Amino acid sequence: MDRLQQKSKKRKENSLNGVNNNLSRTAILGTIIATFISSTPLLYLLHESVPDTAVWDTFLGTYESGFWESAQYAMWVYTGKVVPLILMFIWFFTCKHWWYHALLVPIVMYSFQIITSYHAELENTDENQILILLPVLVIVVPSIYLIRAKMFNKINMSNKTLEEMEAEFMIKPKGVWSKVKQYF
Structure with missing residues (x-):
């Protein structure tokens, strides 16, 4: 024994x-x-360490501001778009709610803004975003609405609480990499 x-x-x-x-x-x-x-406020303020010149020489290479006319201003534009994008990615990969796919819309929007800011030769940087966002919206918005409608239909038919229904609809990958693989 x-x-x-x-x-x-x-x-x-x-x-x-x-x-x-x-x-x-x-x-x-x-x-x-x-x-x-x-520490994201510190990341946002990194643009202040960039010189206020048209050409910025770094150990990584030379940056020419082009349309922006100032490397510091260009970095201000980029940090104003990259920092929220990073926060959106963190929110997307750590969110446990059924609606987290709605975060794809601002993620695509910020990604598009970064790409168009990089190609700043275009004078109107933030124009025509809806054309890029439209395919994402067409997929994400109806799918979220259908999930919501299905949840509330089941709530009306059963005695489960909203939290129990959220847990039932939640896709639970085991890690960040499996969550990324879920989309591709």
């Missing part, structure tokens, strides 16, 4: 260590994400 109790005790210890190990990974990842989010 002693050996059986010892084996049982070792199994409990091993299972507790696995939970603690998983918990510590989650805590570390959460700490990294929270630190990055809280």
